[in-house]
Amino acid sequence: MPKMKTKSGAKKRFKVTASGRIKAGQAGKRHGMIKRSNKFLRNARGRTVLCAADESIVKKYMPYAR
DSSP states (O other): OOOOOOOHHHHHHEEEOTTSOEEEEOSSOSSOGGGSOHHHHHHTSSEEEOOHHHHHHHHHHOTTOO
């Protein structure tokens, strides 16, 4: 049986943790920082772990990243 393909956009944007969760960059920080609160900007630093619903979608895009 042939290999399944990984979505190229997904492998560039997501990483899998040792426990199998999916890490992703925080959304909403590309532009328009002046209108965002300081609390939002503080909490949106670094990476975040996706919720279970989004995680299941991303895992379908990356069949070998487990």
